[in-house]
Amino acid sequence: MALIKLQTQHFRNLAPDAVTFSPSFNLLYGANGSGKTSVLEAIGYLGLGRSFRVNRHQAVVSHGEQKLTVFGALDAGLSGSHPGTGAPAHRLGLSRDVAAKETVLRVDGEAVRSLSSLAMHMPVSVIDPGVFDIVAGGPGKRRQFLDWLVFHVEPSFSSAWQQCQRVTSQRNKILRNGRLDEPLLRVWDTQYSALAEQISDARAAVFERFKIAFSQVLGELETGWDEGLKVDFYPGWDRSKPLSDVLLNHREQELRMGHTLYGPNRADVRVKYRGRPVAETFSRGQQKTLVILMKIAQGQVLSESGKQVTFLLDDINAELDVRHRKMLAQKLQALRCQVFITSIEHPEPGVLWADGQSPEYRMFHVEHGKLTEEKTGEYPQESH
Numbered sequence: 001m002a003l004i005k006l007q008t009q010h011f012r013n014l015a016p017d018a019v020t021f022s023p024s025f026n027l028l029y030g031a032n033g034s035g036k037t038s039v040l041e042a043i044g045y046l047g048l049g050r051s052f053r054v055n056r057h058q059a060v061v062s063h064g065e066q067k068l069t070v071f072g073a074l075d076a077g078l079s080g081s082h083p084g085t086g087a088p089a090h091r092l093g094l095s096r097d098v099a100a101k102e103t104v105l106r107v108d109g110e111a112v113r114s115l116s117s118l119a120m121h122m123p124v125s126v127i128d129p130g131v132f133d134i135v136a137g138g139p140g141k142r143r144q145f146l147d148w149l150v151f152h153v154e155p156s157f158s159s160a161w162q163q164c165q166r167v168t169s170q171r172n173k174i175l176r177n178g179r180l181d182e183p184l185l186r187v188w189d190t191q192y193s194a195l196a197e198q199i200s201d202a203r204a205a206v207f208e209r210f211k212i213a214f215s216q217v218l219g220e221l222e223t224g225w226d227e228g229l230k231v232d233f234y235p236g237w238d239r240s241k242p243l244s245d246v247l248l249n250h251r252e253q254e255l256r257m258g259h260t261l262y263g264p265n266r267a268d269v270r271v272k273y274r275g276r277p278v279a280e281t282f283s284r285g286q287q288k289t290l291v292i293l294m295k296i297a298q299g300q301v302l303s304e305s306g307k308q309v310t311f312l313l314d315d316i317n318a319e320l321d322v323r324h325r326k327m328l329a330q331k332l333q334a335l336r337c338q339v340f341i342t343s344i345e346h347p348e349p350g351v352l353w354a355d356g357q358s359p360e361y362r363m364f365h366v367e368h369g370k371l372t373e374e375k376t377g378e379y380p381q382e383s384h
């Protein structure tokens, strides 16, 4: 699916006009503070239900307003009909009233309760300056990275994950209590272990597919890292033993700490180069490239599952050199992803694609929150 129409209301500085996008590439340029990232952020709301920049909706709703709305129309994307020629395949809507703390989600006009019912229609992957935390930061970011993929490959994952969060929190309450209530803990251990095994099976199966795609991407792009780079999935405990046994064997330790220490909330995707974490051995630039390759591999797994990923690339010119930008754009084109790219300068597609090889694209100038489409004729000749 590709986002072919976006309309927002009271979303940062964005104008309320509807904008029609290409199911392929969309290039957005404009001065600092014009609203480019806000457009990506609004698209992100439809696929993630929240901002990828800030934790509170409050910062996103336009100053002086209390309710933001984002509406999007999707079509079948690059595998389907041309945009604007038929009825959209899905209509997604999200509104958030920050004063009432109320979110309303709609799919095709019908109210839906869970965010996953909205998000499942639109896999959105963000590449912005903060994305490098995936390798540089803690395991939480890497779990999110893997779980996003698992959710889109295996939609039932989300309900198991939510149940597991509820059970973990019940179990933590008992552990925090300080008094050992062994019979009660055993009841929660049984439920927790069953859900944990289910989640870890789903994560492990999808991780295997990711690993294959990642090694293909590494090989194709001739990074020279193939030999030394290893990615491994750690489920959160030693899976040669049932989780219920591990919990029983660490009862005292968990009671002392007052929370669950083993299971899916401790999972990680470990990325090492020659046996050492890449965060310790790779340069900043190498870490950036690595994360982008990991994101491309995610896109490849989803494209093999028949899903089209919408990539939001925010200010990559500041992050990547021309060679890596070309590599990224061409690979995303090959995977038939929908892509939004922001830049401050007027984009030169000829820098990314050789003449005659560029995808269909639309270009927009962003000024004071308003998008104006620029009619593009032939692609400019390569100028670098």
Ligand SMILES: Nc1ncnc2c1ncn2[C@@H]1O[C@H](COP(=O)(O)OP(=O)(O)OP(=O)(O)O)[C@@H](O)[C@H]1O
Pocket: 011, 012, 013, 030, 031, 032, 033, 034, 035, 036, 037, 038, 039, 058, 059, 060, 061, 062, 063, 344
């Ligand atoms: N809640 C809000 N209400 C109204 N305007 C806002 C709100 N939050 C931010 N803005 C303004 O919206 C504009 C859009 O910011 P945005 O980050 O999208 O710009 P940008 O084009 O990506 O800039 P840069 O190139 O500097 O990253 C800014 O001028 C900002 O001051």
